[in-house]
Amino acid sequence: MIPYCNLQASHDSFLEDYFKDLKQLFADCDFIGAGSKKVAAFEAEFAEYMGCKHALGVASGTDALLLPLHALGIGPGDEVIMSTFGFIATADVVVRLGGKPVFVDIDPITFNLVPSLVEAAIPPATKAIIPVHLFGQTCDMDAIMAIARERNLFVVEDVAQACGSAACDGRKLGSIGDFGAFSFYPTKNLGAAGDAGMITTNNDSHAAIIRAYRDHGRTADGTFERIGYNSRLDTIQALYMQYKLRDLDEALLDRVENARLYARLLAQVDSRVVPPAVPDDMTNTFNYYTIRVKCASEPGQANLRDSMQAFLKERGVQTAIYYRQCMHVTPALSFVGCPAGSFPVAEKAADEVLSLPNWPGMSKHQIEKVAAAVVEFLENNPSLGVHH
Numbered sequence: 062m063i064p065y066c067n068l069q070a071s072h073d074s075f076l077e078d079y080f081k082d083l084k085q086l087f088a089d090c091d092f093i094g095a096g097s098k099k100v101a102a103f104e105a106e107f108a109e110y111m112g113c114k115h116a117l118g119v120a121s122g123t124d125a126l127l128l129p130l131h132a133l134g135i136g137p138g139d140e141v142i143m144s145t146f147g148f149i150a151t152a153d154v155v156v157r158l159g160g161k162p163v164f165v166d167i168d169p170i171t172f173n174l175v176p177s178l179v180e181a182a183i184p185p186a187t188k189a190i191i192p193v194h195l196f197g198q199t200c201d202m203d204a205i206m207a208i209a210r211e212r213n214l215f216v217v218e219d220v221a222q223a224c225g226s227a228a229c230d231g232r233k234l235g236s237i238g239d240f241g242a243f244s245f246y247p248t249k250n251l252g253a254a255g256d257a258g259m260i261t262t263n264n265d266s267h268a269a270i271i272r273a274y275r276d277h278g279r280t281a282d283g284t285f286e287r288i289g290y291n292s293r294l295d296t297i298q299a300l301y302m303q304y305k306l307r308d309l310d311e312a313l314l315d316r317v318e319n320a321r322l323y324a325r326l327l328a329q330v331d332s333r334v335v336p337p338a339v340p341d342d343m344t345n346t347f348n349y350y351t352i353r354v355k356c357a358s359e360p361g362q363a364n365l366r367d368s369m370q371a372f373l374k375e376r377g378v379q380t381a382i383y384y385r386q387c388m389h390v391t392p393a394l395s396f397v398g399c400p401a402g403s404f405p406v407a408e409k410a411a412d413e414v415l416s417l418p419n420w421p422g423m424s425k426h427q428i429e430k431v432a433a434a435v436v437e438f439l440e441n442n443p444s445l446g447v448h449h
Contacts, residue, residue, distance in 0.1 A: 063418050063427050065379040066248050070422040071312070075304040082300050091296050103299040104259075106306055111233045111241070113261040115268035118294025119275050122221045122244020125258035127154040128292065129240035130189065132270040133215045135160045139188040144174050145387045145399070146407040147193045151219055152388050155191075162397055163187065164389045166404040170338050172196060172351070172414075176204035183208075189215040194223035194234050196383070196416075197250065197316070197346040198339070202228055202237045215239045222348040224250040225313045229342055235261045245302060250316075250348050251309055257298040313346045315421035319428055320347040323417065326432035327352070331439055333365065349383055350419035352435075356412040365445055366415050369438050376434040381416045 072079070091097050100118055108116035119125050135141060137159035143151050145164035152162040165178045172195045179190060190209055192200040202218075209216045216238030220226075224243050226234045235241025241261035245253040262268050270287075273280050278289030305312075320337070327336045335353040339345045354366035370380050387407045389399035401408065417431055 062377045062379060063431060065381050065416070065418050067420045067422065068247055068252070070420060071252060071305065072254075072301070074308070079301060079304055083297065086296055086300065093293055093295060097296045097299070099296045099303075100294055100299040103294075103303045103306070106303060107259060108261065110306060110309075111236050111261050113233075113236045113241070114263045114265070115261065115271075117260040117262075117268060117271045117275065118299060119258045119260060119271075120292040120294065121256045122242065122246060122249075122258040123150045123154060124275070124290065124292040125242035125244065125260050126151060126191070126217065126219060127157065128271050128274045128290065129217050129242060129260055129262075129267070130154055130158055130160075131274060132267055133189060133217075133239070135188055138186055140184055140186045141189045141191060142174075142179055142182055142187060143191040144172075144193055144195070144407070145389045145404050146172060146384060146410055147195055147219075147388065148221070148384065149388055149391060149393065151191055151193055152394055156394075160188075161186075162388070162394065164387075164397065164399055164404060166406045167410065169406050169410070171198050171200075171340065171343065172410060173198060173200045174205065176201050176208060179205065180208050183212055183214075187212070187214060189217060191217050191219050192238070193219040193221075194226060196337070196351050197223045197226055197348040198337075199223070199226055199228055199234060199343045199345070201343070202232075202234075206237060209238075217242055221246070221249060223346060225309045226250075226344055226346045229344060236263070239264065240267065245298070248348075250313060250346060251302060251305055253298045254301045255298055257294055257302065259294075312421035315423070316347045316350075316419055317345075319419050319423050320345070320350055322425065322428050323350055323419075323432060326429060327435065330436055333439060334435060347419055349381070349416040351383065351414050351416045353410070353413040354415050356409065364412060366413055368442070368445065369435070370415055372438045372441075373431070373434050376430075376437070378431050378434050379418060382414060383416055384414070385411055387411050 104116045139160040141155045217240045218238040220235040221244035243259040245257035274289040275292040278287040333355045
């Protein structure tokens with residue numbers, strides 16, 4: 062079986078040294094992040110890598126979205142613009158604060174926000190935009206920031222799947238908006254050995270508020286001026302990610318090279334499969350290598366994407382689907398009032414996306430086997446998914 066993600070390969074090179082550090086950590090009993098020098102050291106390294114003034118460790122990627130929105134004053138009656146195609150946490154944090162997600166459709170190539178649709182969707186109560194750099198693909202941040210500045214809106218970048226990615230001008234994603242929100246879930250570009258997250262900002266006052274919020278509202282002098290959260294990054298995770306951060310650029314190059322090989326191998330397949338394309342003015346680090354399997358099924362006929370996924374499993378290839386359902390049609394967000402059909406591009410993507418294995422250290426032979434299985438499926442099913 063070719064696994065969808067090989068986490069062991071991501072830490073084999075440093076695991077022995079990490080265990081030595083853990084032994085010292087347990088001797089020091091330096092476990093919790095609020096006053097940990099080791100957590101502070103990782104935050105400093107991450108801030109330098111990002112080109113940001115502040116990097117603030119938190120307990121999860123969800124908290125990395127929640128705390129900045131709270132710091133910006135998002136609350137009841139406020140609206141936040143985002144794509145409907147992505148993980149529900151992006152909308153969940155807005156709802157938790159009493160706000161309302163305002164969904165927009167996506168670009169069919171990048172799967173990301175379309176700036177013109179963002180601008181058209183801005184209602185009077187809008188307070189922020191959350192551009193999600195989905196699958197490692199950069200959003201059009203220049204256009205989004207221009208809209209935000211013109212309309213006096215905040216921008217919180219969701220960089221959960223794009224840590225280490227940069228815009229074409231070299232600025233790291235997460236350093237462009239008012240805040241960057243990072244998830245270190247194990248399968249991400251920079252993954253922890255559990256749950257963890259990071260918030261980046263260049264604003265000193267915003268950073269001070271986040272430092273308080275993540276530790277129950279506690280300020281530097283030990284007073285509690287606001288109600289906060291228990292969202293501290295622990296030292297065990299910080300040490301682990303400190304090692305991985307040092308190898309991150311090399312790991313990202315591996316992902317990109319894997320994607321280039323996939324692109325060459327899939328270049329001649331028929332039009333039912335569309336490999337990911339990266340516009341000239343954007344970049345992609347391929348946290349997920351996501352193809353589109355064109356859905357043209359007749360009534361009662363199996364979805365072509367799902368049929369391909371089942372076939373690949375038979376051939377020993379593990380795949381994943383991100384995301385099978387758009388946020389606006391989930392029962393949890395039905396109150397937003399966007400019925401099925403509201404965002405046709407995103408809904409079509411949800412029927413067609415299939416993510417193939419892609420991890421640092423994946424061999425050429427493994428990629429060739431995956432691509433060969435895709436080609437075999439199409440050759441064995443020449444009429445499946447084709448309109449007649």
